[in-house]
Every structure is written in C-alpha cells, then in structure tokens.
Amino acid sequence: xxxxxxxDAESVGRxxxxxxxxxxxxxxxxVLGVATGSSPMSTYRALHEARRRGTDFSxxxxxxxxxxxxxxxxxxxSYHAFVRREIAEPLGVRSDHLLVLDxxxxxxxxxCATFESTLxxxxxxxxxxxxxxxxxxxxxxxxxxxxxxxxxxxxxSETTRADNARFFPRPEDVPAYCLTQGVGTIAEARRxxxxxxxxxxxxxxxxxxxxPVTEACPASFLQQHPDATLVLDPQAAAGLxxxxxxxxxxxx
Ligand code: GLP
Numbered sequence: 001x002x003x004x005x006x007x008d009a010e011s012v013g014r015x016x017x018x019x020x021x022x023x024x025x026x027x028x029x030x031v032l033g034v035a036t037g038s039s040p041m042s043t044y045r046a047l048h049e050a051r052r053r054g055t056d057f058s059x060x061x062x063x064x065x066x067x068x069x070x071x072x073x074x075x076x077x078s079y080h081a082f083v084r085r086e087i088a089e090p091l092g093v094r095s096d097h098l099l100v101l102d103x104x105x106x107x108x109x110x111x112c113a114t115f116e117s118t119l120x121x122x123x124x125x126x127x128x129x130x131x132x133x134x135x136x137x138x139x140x141x142x143x144x145x146x147x148x149x150x151x152x153x154x155x156x157s158e159t160t161r162a163d164n165a166r167f168f169p170r171p172e173d174v175p176a177y178c179l180t181q182g183v184g185t186i187a188e189a190r191r192x193x194x195x196x197x198x199x200x201x202x203x204x205x206x207x208x209x210x211x212p213v214t215e216a217c218p219a220s221f222l223q224q225h226p227d228a229t230l231v232l233d234p235q236a237a238a239g240l241x242x243x244x245x246x247x248x249x250x251x252x
Pocket of ligand 1: 035036037038039040065066130131132133134138139140160164
C-alpha cells in the first residue's frame, strides 16, 4: 500500500484525479469505480476540470459502490442521483455506461446478483475511488463485514446513520438498510485509490493502514491489496505512527 500526504483536501482531489486520468488516458473505455460522500468531491471537481480541458470520458463505464434501500432514484439523496449529478453529467459518461445497485428492487438478492454479473461482464473495475467512514467502513460495509463478503443487503450502523443525517431533513429519515458491494467485491478492483481528509478520519485511516487486517476495520483489507494508494491530507494522516513526509509517497 502506498500512502501519499498532500497539503489539503483540494490537493487530495487533484492528486487522486491525476491517478485516475493516467489510467483513463491509457484506456479510454475503462471501468471506473466511483464513491459517494464528501471525500471524493474534490477529485470529481478535478476530473470535471480535466474534461473541460479535453479529456474524453464518453467511453468510460462507471460503477457505484452502494445505494440506500427505499429512496426513489430521482430523490437527490439517492446514490443514483449523486452519480448522475456529480459524475455522469459533468463528465459526459453515457447513461447506459452507469451501473448502480437498485435499492428499490422487490428482490434484493436478485438485484445484487444481477449487479455482480454485469460487473463481471464489464470485465471488473480497473480503478476504484474509495472514501472511508469514521468507523473504517468502505462502501456500506460496516465493521463486522466479512473481508470476503459479496454484494448484498445490509444495515447501516448508528455511526453511519448519524454521519449521513446531514443529508436528510430529520435523523430518523436516514434509511436503515442499503445494498453494497462486498469487501471481497471491492477488493477485486485492479487498482484502488482511497481519499480521506479531515481530523475525523484520522483514527479510521490509522486502523486501516497500521492496525490488524480485521473485519472490525473493513478498510484494513487494503493492506492485502496489490495496488492500493491512500491520498490523505495532513489531518487525516495525523494518526499514523510513522508519518510520511508531505507530498511524498512511501510504500508500506
Ligand atoms: C458513506 C458512503 C461511503 C463513503 C463514506 C464516507 O456513507 N457509503 O462510500 O466513503 O460514507 O463519507 P464522507 O466522504 O462523506 O465522509
């Protein structure tokens, strides 16, 4: 695993976007795994800028990590809406090149199986952008998720529901259930770039990088991934025992 520490959250986005753009320029029809949440927003802004400067995303396919159960796709808080608004429309990704779990399917198990089989048909994820929850979750794989778990229906922890309450009118409106790619599914991405910024992510980042590889911190699976890079601001890196020098990359 590589850890890169850059000056601030905007620099995290520029650095992560550069890693994605390297791959998109080498393979303009690659499969890009995308994350929701606040963390990757600076990365998306940098990708939007790259498109304005001429990078073509029209052949790229985008696969989302997760989706709430019971929120209509058109609702701005759904991850379908997030992917369309923040990624597909500004980058010019075709709507038939988007793969997002169907949180309103009557048959959740069937929806997850269809998702996994489409992802396989697409050849898997070439490069995956990831955020990390305050409790070490990835996608919606909460602590306790098996490191070889597959795409499935699961429940949100109280920590995550509280963190995501800012997007809903009332805390009780945050869905209790979601569909998520499993840790084992995410781990099959050939390259992973995790972005984190802010002091509230420091403990989770430290556990993911330097703690044991354990279900208690789902992001710790990254230690066993052959091609993972964490791009951090100094606050998110503050819990690491052996601090990488700023703007440097160190293999761990
Ligand atoms: C959300 C998403 C994750 C995201 C994480 C962190 O609940 N399901 O994919 O990485 O929590 O969110 P944020 O970046 O807003 O802190």
